[in-house]
Amino acid sequence: MFVTPAFAQEEGHSETVDLPPASDAAAAHGETIHVEGEHESGFPPFNSEYYPSQLLWLAITFGVFYWLLKNVLMPRIGGILENRRDRIALDLEAAERMKSDADEAHAAYEQELTEARNRAHSIGNEARESARADAEKERKRLDADLDSKLDDAQARIAEVKSSAMGEVDQIARDVTDAILREVAQIEASQDEISGAVGRARG
Amino acid sequence: MPQERDGTGDEAVSSVPAAPEDPVLWDKRREELQRRLAIHRERNAAEEQRERKTGGTGQGIAEGLKLASEFAAGIIVGAAIGYFVDKLAGTTPFGLIFFLMIGFAAGIRNILRSVSPTTTSGQIRPKDDAGS
Amino acid sequence: MEYDPTDPIHQFQISSIVPIKIGSWDFSFTNSALFMVLTVAVTAAFLYYTTRGRGLVPSRAQSVTELTYEFTANMLRDAAGTAGMRFFPFVFAIFLFVLVANLFGMIPFFFTVTSHLIVTFALAMLVMTVVVVYGLMKHGLHFFHLFVPSGVPGILMPLVVLIEVVSFLSRPVSLSVRLFANMLAGHITLKVFAGFIVSLSAFGFVGVIGSILPLLMVIALTALEFLVAALQAYVFAVLTCMYLNDALHPGH
Structure with missing residues (x-):
């Protein structure tokens, strides 16, 4: 079909082209003669009697085949393959997602664990601190208590001592008076006795 | 946890x-x-x-198998065209001779095309040399 | 029906099963047509049956279907890029049709659809038609840049364009002739060697001993033919992908 325009050009150019070597032409002749020889022998593949029949049935069968493939079979096969590809991709995706979920959970777990550990640590510290503070306070309170009690006791001791001391004077004087009166039969005045006792005590 | x-x-x-x-x-x-x-x-x-990626071992076998027939087909077509041109124009045997030449060149062109996957201008020269 | 069991050509004989004539055209339902129908029916049924479970974890048969599907998809994507995926049903249909037709040919007494040039040529022309029509629709006249390589001196341009055009026209020829010739030659070779076995065995004990060699050859060739059947289907599909790539991105 594309030959016709070429023919015209060829006519003009055939002179410019070198003549072909004789061997080529001979080979070509052999070729054509060979083909024609097969034609004459009634060789079945070249028997044109059944050409129309073969062409017609080829057209029918191939047409039906093409239609079947295009509209029924290939969508079917393609669908199956597509389906599988999608399914595998989805499964892989799901696996990836689960994996990342697991990773996340793992990370969260680790974080929580450290947090909890930190919290426990701080709580422990706090408790220890407060306990120590409480103990300190208690100790201070007790110390103060004891101090005040000690002071009280000392004050009372001093009081008792001084009162006791005062009583000792009286007793000494009484005793002196009594002794003087009973033993020496000396009547001494209270002033003399007091003076004597005071001297004796020094 | x-x-x-x-x-x-x-x-x-x-x-x-x-x-x-x-x-x-x-x-x-x-x-x-x-x-x-x-x-x-x-x-x-x-x-x-x-x-x-393109290509495979199967392709290589196919390439090798088709070379001979590609070349022969070029010559057959050339001869056929020449024969009919001679018949129509009565130029026997020059049409046949000329188109056999063309067919020979076309056969070589076919082979060159088969051998190299893409048709680039680089392959035009050797085919020209073979043709004329 | 009478036929010589060692005739290597007989297996390609087309015979009418249900004669249908429209005008002077013979559209009979032949054994070739029967095996086209079988090819399509068996392939479609296999694809449908194996995917009935829609298993998330594929069964063995379902794996076969899926692997073929992905294999073709990768092949097309490699050759024509993501834009080429719109032709996936087309390429998949071509690949499966050729593959299953080739493999059917390996079953004894089965007719090999792809051993007839007209069938492979029709398939190749179908590919080329799709390429040209789509290329023209998508790129308009820019599609013809496919024939105008860049960097060519002006005086050589007509020649180069002519060569490119012939090269383009040779594509369906090479596509169809390759497949056809491979299937034809393979089956003929198999049949010839098998015929050796039969005719050698007729010569008594020595003949039987002598027929061991062709037997081994037949076994080896059968394995080779299975490989060729699959490989040719693959080549056909790969080239389809490459030509489609031209329609998608003409004039690199």
Whole structure:
């Protein structure tokens, strides 16, 4: 079909082209003669009697085949393959997602664990601190208590001592008076006795 | 944390009792999963690469098989055209001779086209030399 | 019917089964037509039957279907790119038809549809028609750039274009002649060697011993013919893909 325009050009150019070597032409002749020889022998593949029949049935069968493939079979096969590809991709995706979920959970777990550990640590510290503070306070309170009690006791001791001391004077004087009166039969005045006792005590 | 332990148990073979070393096993299983996913990713990438790449051994055999007939077909067509041109124009035998030449060149052109996958201007020259 | 069992040509004989005549044309349903119908019916039935389960994990038969499908898809994508995938049903039909017809020919007493030049030539012309029609539809006159390679000096241009045109015209010839000749020659060779066995065996004991060699040859050739049957279908399909590529991207 594309030959016709070429023919015209060829006519003009055939002179410019070198003549072909004789061997080529001979080979070509052999070729054509060979083909024609097969034609004459009634060789079945070249028997044109059944050409129309073969062409017609080829057209029918191939047409039906093409239609079947295009509209029924290939969508079917393609669908199956597509389906599988999608399914595998989805499964892989799901696996990836689960994996990342697991990773996340793992990370969260680790974080929580450290947090909890930190919290426990701080709580422990706090408790220890407060306990120590409480103990300190208690100790201070007790110390103060004891101090005040000690002071009280000392004050009372001093009081008792001084009162006791005062009583000792009286007793000494009484005793002196009594002794003087009973033993020496000396009547001494209270002033003399007091003076004597005071001297004796020094 | 107990929920997570259950989660992994569902996912893989849960023959592992909730033992004190569970976190270690859990880690191991996670690594296994990661390894397998990486293998899959790699395989998918390789497959795509392979699909993108052209050519195969089958193509080579086909190339080799068709060379002879490509060449012969060029000459046959040339001879046929020449024969009909001679018949129509009565130029026997020059049409046949000329078109045999053309057919010969076309046969070589066919072979050159088959040998190199893309048709570039570089292949025009040798074919020209052969033709004239 | 009487026929010489060693006649290597007889297997290609077409015989009418249901004579149909329209005018002076003979459209009889022949043994060739019968095997075309069988080829199509068996292939379609196989494809349909194996995919009935729509198994996510394919059965063995389903794998065959799927592998063929993907194989053809890859072949087309390699040759003609993603744009070529619109021709996938066409290429798949050609490939399967030729493949199954070739393989059917390997079954004894079966007629080889592809051993007739007119059939292979019709298929090749179908391919070429699709290429030309689609190329003209898609690219208009730009399609003819296929015949005008770039970088040619002006004076040589007509010659080069002529050569390109002849080269293009030789495609259906080479496509059809290759397939036809391979199938024809293979079957004739097989038959000739098989005939040797029969005629040698007729010569008594020595003949039987002597027929072992052709027997071995027949076995080897049969294996080779199976390979050729598959390979020729593949070549036919690959070239179809390549020519379609020209229709899609003319004038590189």
